Amino acid sequence: MRIDKFLWCVRYFKTRSLAAEAIKKGHVSVNSQTAKASRDVFPSDKIVLRKDQINYEMVVLDLPPNRVGAKLVDMYIKDTTPQEAFDHLELLKLAKQHYRAKGxxxxxxxxxxxxxxxxxxxxxxxxxxxxxx
CATH class of the missing domain: 1.20.5 (Single alpha-helices involved in coiled-coils or other helix-helix interfaces)
Structure with missing residues (x-):
């Protein structure tokens, strides 16, 4: 299965074209190599995805037949993103709320x-x- 279709199927992107655009920008790597949208994904591949200032890390467990419901995503990927990444995002949100630019x-x-x-x-x-x- 293509990487852009896989990321769309496991609900990391709302549309497949958004997934392809992120891949084209170099925000996705598979097994420590920058991926192209047409790259095939196989079980046990490690994917790193940069989205919303977080580096999501995941391991492919199985390939879904098509887009799956949010409750079924855990059957196809194992999310190994460290908790510090989410804490850092929360800190950034708080900093943006507090700061108001001059003028x-x-x-x-x-x-x-x-x-x-x-x-x-x-x-x-x-x-x-x-x-x-």
Whole structure:
């Protein structure tokens, strides 16, 4: 079975053309070799797939006859992706939520409250140092 069809069948991509595009960009390797879309996949092959900033690692157990349901995917692949990859993705999501680029408009209500709390903390620190002096 072709690698692009396999990745579509085991639901790593929504369409086969998206799978072929990722392979063409070099995001997929089979047995440590960059793959082409027409490369055949066999049981016991090791596939590394870069998607959404995660390197998914999987071992082919069997070839599906066609696209399978999400509950049946585990019959055809064994996912060996380390947990640290998913933790790193969660950290990236949190960092993106916190950061807002300069010039992105006015502060939100939450930003304004955070700024006011910060300024109040500085003012109270200054008053305590003046009283101690």
């Amino acid at each position: 992105q408009g006015r502060p939100t209500k939450k930003d304004r409250r955070d700024i006011e709390d910060y300024v109040e903390d500085i003012d109270t620190d200054d008053e305590t140092t003046e009283k101690q002096a």
